[in-house]
Amino acid sequence: MIGDSKERPHQRLDVWRDAMELVALVYRLTSVFPAEERYGLSAQMRRAAVSVPSNIAEGAARRSNAELIHFLSIARGSLAELDTQILLADRLGFAGHDPGLMQLLDRTFARLNALIRSKESAPSVREDAAFYESPITNHESRPQSHA
Template identity: 40%
Template sequence: MKYEFSFEKLEVWKCSVDLSKTIYQLTISFPENEKYGLVSQLRRASVSIASNLAEGTSRQTNKDKAHFTTMAFSSLMEVLNQLIISKELNFISEENYDKVRVEIGKISRMLNALRKAQINN
């Protein structure tokens, strides 16, 4: 695959896009009355992770880049919180929750490592 922009080379960005796709698939089965509630919030927050990474790579200073990585991490935690609530409301199964939780853990470690590298450069 040929890359044009630096964010497209980031493994954490690729994983974030995959997480968004997972969230979109999971929320298809949510109750219709959650269309503008948890479904919308989960989808927007998951997309925000990859979007903040993409936007951050365009910044000039490492401090600014790290800020957007922090924002991506914050969106990831928002997704986790909303998934916990979704599980508690029985909108998603324990099995699906556990699978996504593993993805979130992986992405959180990658974001922390990226932010540390940005700050230390």
């Protein structure tokens, strides 16, 4: 970790860790795209990927569940955008289908949805210790039809 050894609140969330890993995979994937896509699909995918952990972190820094849920919802929207862009890149032949990437994307969706549901049912004033524990281990799978 950069800086001090104290872990930030968002860094304790499994969904944030998954989203960070997803960003790294998207950067690797887009590094082999055609040069003419540098400012096109590649840039769009990178922005969408970076938006996911960024919004999770911003939400975790907020003081209310309503604000947290708002930023988690934005992260979920960026994740859906990224999902579409990955499928487009596959259809356009820019990169081969990567089952590991899709599994990570699915797991991130599942954890993000579970966290949103848990916060929607929580009292509006959260206790920091309860919030930072992330018992979410939902590994929903989705159909593999990407054609």
